[in-house]
Amino acid sequence: xxxxxxxxxxxxxxxxxxxxxxxxxxxxxxxxxxxxxxxxxxxxxxxxxxxxxxxxxxxxxxxxxxxxxxxxxxxxxxxxxxxxxxxxxxxxxxxxxxxxxxxxxxxxxxxxxxxxxxxxxxxxxxxxxxxxxxxxxxxxxxxxxxxxxxxxxxxxxxxxxxxxxxxxxxxxxxxxxxxxxxxxxxxxxxxxxxxxxxxxxxxxxxxxxxxxxxxxxxxxxxx
Numbered sequence: 001x002x003x004x005x006x007x008x009x010x011x012x013x014x015x016x017x018x019x020x021x022x023x024x025x026x027x028x029x030x031x032x033x034x035x036x037x038x039x040x041x042x043x044x045x046x047x048x049x050x051x052x053x054x055x056x057x058x059x060x061x062x063x064x065x066x067x068x069x070x071x072x073x074x075x076x077x078x079x080x081x082x083x084x085x086x087x088x089x090x091x092x093x094x095x096x097x098x099x100x101x102x103x104x105x106x107x108x109x110x111x112x113x114x115x116x117x118x119x120x121x122x123x124x125x126x127x128x129x130x131x132x133x134x135x136x137x138x139x140x141x142x143x144x145x146x147x148x149x150x151x152x153x154x155x156x157x158x159x160x161x162x163x164x165x166x167x168x169x170x171x172x173x174x175x176x177x178x179x180x181x182x183x184x185x186x187x188x189x190x191x192x193x194x195x196x197x198x199x200x201x202x203x204x205x206x207x208x209x210x211x212x213x214x215x216x217x218x219x220x221x222x223x
Contacts, residue, residue: 017106017157017176017189017192018106018157018178018187018188018189019106019186019187020178020184020185020186020187021098021184021186021187022183022184022185023183023184024094024141024183025090025091025094027183029087029090029091030143030145030182031145032087033087033088033091033143033211034144034145034209036085036087036088037143041120041209042118042120046085048078048080048081048082049081049082049083049084049085049088050085050088050116050117050118051078051117051118052078052081052084052088052092052115052116053076053077053078053113053114053115053116054074054075054092054096054113055074055075055077055112055113056072056073056074056096056100056111056112056113057072057074058072058073062218063112064110064111064217065100065104065110065111065112071100072096072100074092074093074096077113088116088211091211092114092116095114095139095141095185096114099111099187099215106137106188107189108136108189108190108215109136109190110217111136111137111216111217112216112217112218113215113216113218114139114213114214114215114216115213115216116211116212116213117211117212117213118209118210119209119211119212120207120208120209120210121153121199121207121208121210122199122207122208123198123199123200123201123202123203123204123207124198124199124201125199125208126152126153126195126197126199127196128195129158129193130194130195131191131194132188132191133190133191134190135214135215135216136215136216137189137190137214137215138187138190138213138215139185139186139187139188139212139213139215140155140185140186140188140210140211140212141185141186141210141211141212142181142182142183142185142208142209142210143209143211144182144206144207144209144210146206147180147182147206148202148203150200150202151199151202151206151208152198152199152200152202153196153197153198153200153208154178154179154180154196154197155177155178155180155186155195156176156177156178156194156195156196156197157176157178157188157192157193158176158192158193158194180208180210190215196208
């Protein structure tokens with residue numbers, strides 16, 4: 001595939017730089033995760049349950065996503081802290097399954113694990129252009145149950161190249177504008193330049209809620 005051409009594969013929008021998967025969780029799983037997010041994601045006591053690191057393993061051994069003889073399992077590799085939020089674990093299991101198939105939605109180098117963090121963007125908040133260098137890939141899952149077009153908070157992805165011209169093209173045409181639709185998962189290849197448009201005042205008390213993280217290779221995996 002060349003340039004910014006879009007493909008739709010089994011209901012998934014796929015480009016060279018990113019993939020968008022809608023209805024990633026079941027409707028009930030999504031709403032249950034939102035309820036848990038509101039109750040515990042930012043409480044002092046339970047913050048550890050939402051900030052974690054998961055590892056791919058085969059039994060006791062750390063393996064990479066290229067490991068094929070047997071399906072790798074997901075192990076919570078978080079050092080210390082409180083146990084994982086059970087509903088968050090369900091999301092991570094599905095993410096792991098999605099990215100360990102023979103042809104995942106985006107192609108990244110073999111990874112051994114991924115991080116997990118909970119984020120909120122309230123009116124006036126956004127994130128400038130950056131590329132998250134040093135990571136193999138990234139993901140964003142939108143937890144909020146409702147989002148309006150007038151509320152902003154869109155993800156912009158520069159897919160032509162990482163130059164200022166590529167960024168201006170993305171902003172000017174909206175080609176790489178990804179709406180923060182509830183229950184949507186976005187995958188980004190490592191090094192892909194992107195930003196988050198600020199959440200507008202029209203959102204009122206609502207906020208852009210997401211669970212996101214990065215794919216990494218710990219360096220001591222056996223393929």
